[in-house]
Amino acid sequence: MPTDLTYERAPAEAMGPVGSVAQTDPMGRSTRTSGPPSGAEAAGTRESGARTVGAGAAGARTGGGQPGGAAAAAPVRGGSAVSEVAALGRAAAVVERRRAQFDRLGPSLLLAAGMLVSLATADLVMSPAGRVAALPLAGAALVLQVWWYTVSPSHRAPSRTTVRYYAVRWALGFALSWVNPFMSLYAVSGYFGAERLLPVRRMKIGLFATAVTLAGAQAGGLPPAGPVSWVLFGAMLGFNVVLVIIFGQMGAKEEERNHLQARTIEELERANTRLQQALDENAALHAQLLVQAREAGVADERRRLAAEIHDTIAQGLTGIIAQLQVVMGATEPDVALEHLEQAAKLARYSLGEARRSVQNLAPAALEHDALPEALEKTVFEWAAREGMPSAFTVTGTAQPLHDEVAATLLRITQEALANAARHSDAARVGVTLSYMDDEVTLDVRDDGRGFDPLSLPRRSGTGGFGLDGMRVRAERIAGTLCVESEPGHGTAVSARVPLVRHDR
DSSP, X not given: OOOOOOOOSSOOOTTOOTTOEEEEOTTSSOEEEEOSOOHHHHHHHHHHHHHIIIIIIHHHHHXXXXXXXXXXXXXXXXXXXXXXXXXXHHHHHHHHHHHHHHHHHHHHHHHHHHHHHHHHXXXXXXXXXXXXXXXXXXXXXXXXXXXXXXXXXXXXXXXXXXXXXXXXXXHHHHHHHHHOGXXXXXXXXXXXXXXXXXXXXXXXXXXXXXXXXXXXHHTTSSSOOSHHHHHHHHHHHHHHHHHHHHHHHHHHHHHHHHHHHHHHHHHHHXXXXXXXXXXXXXHHXXXXXXXXXXXXXXXXHHHHHHHHHIIIIIHHHHHHHHHHHHHHHOOSHHHHHHHHHHHHHHHHHHXXXXXXXXXXXXXXXXXXXXXXXXXXXXXXXXXXXXXXXXXXXXXXXXXXXXXXXXXXXXXXXXXXXXXXXXXXXXSOEEEEEEEOSSEEEEEEEEOSOOOOGGGOOOOXXXXXXXXXXXXXXXXXXXXXXXXXXXXXXXXEEEEEEEOOBOOO
């Protein structure tokens, strides 16, 4: 069987210049003549190919796709934020509860302390009339505090009731301090809780009135007994007013901080609620992405196995059938025996390729040989089997390629040769492998009867992979595949893939 195989390091001219193939989509979408890519196109192709082949092509072969980006990440954990918000809320609640308890019980405790001290000093500072007046005043103060203890939980903000309570308490404290200066211990309660009992515009009046009561007690009792007592009273009043102003400002700042903290806690609680919702949504999305990744991996593995079966078992069976048909029509035993041997050899080869496909191994032709040698042997064996003159040419400097790139170009060559044997009725086939700076091109050309790319039917469920399968293989490694054909003028298949070097 005549063959004309050449293995040259020069441009092939027999079937037309390499890299100048009119790129006609077999579905008839576009037709153009393409030469080597520009610098920008080559760089983009090289970068895209490096990403695809180096990081994803092998994963596509195994079907082990993983979800990418934020989607693949595990759900964000917000436990620390939740605990911090809860701790702040609990601390604020404890402070608020203790302050409310002091506002209810504090004046009563101060009243009790003032009465004890007054009883102990009654003989020293109280007149007989003062002793008579002290008992009903203290009783009235006690009744007032008991009443306030029962109603205070329902009065959290200034109101008429709280203003009246503060006024009556101040009046009783002033009267008791007039009777006995030590009863000013009860009058001190006017400093506490004023912001909760009095409106803003009345709070200063209440604090000043309390300062007057305390200044009189500190000056020796009310009313002042002489000029010196009045001077001392004025000095103590000024001192108490200054303290009221200082502590008032400090209290205002503290209150502002408390309000800010309360608002911050509320905002944190709302943010925590939104965060929890986002965590729930993220967990659901994560689970959904895992399911989709598994499904995508299964689907990709099915496509890979389907393509491998088409490229190995289906093509092998086609060759075996062709050899057996020759045997059935042969009249000479030697011819029949020769074709039977070829059929058996092809069956063994196809079985080995099928096993390697299941194990996701590289094609047997690439196990010991580089791509140029593997393509040369493939073309030689195909030419010998089909009895069709063929030529194989290599241009450029051969370089070791990534396994996925080499396997893809080998499978495209096998499929293109199988298509030529089945459909072209050609007298000659040429295969050219060209190494360029940043890409590798493969051209398979025949001088057969050709076809109209616009009239190609869509692949059916029972049909082969053919041109679509070759195109998918090229695109999986960021390459392209173009077909030029015309009835009566042969067919040219051109694949361009990034030059991704061997990674080992």
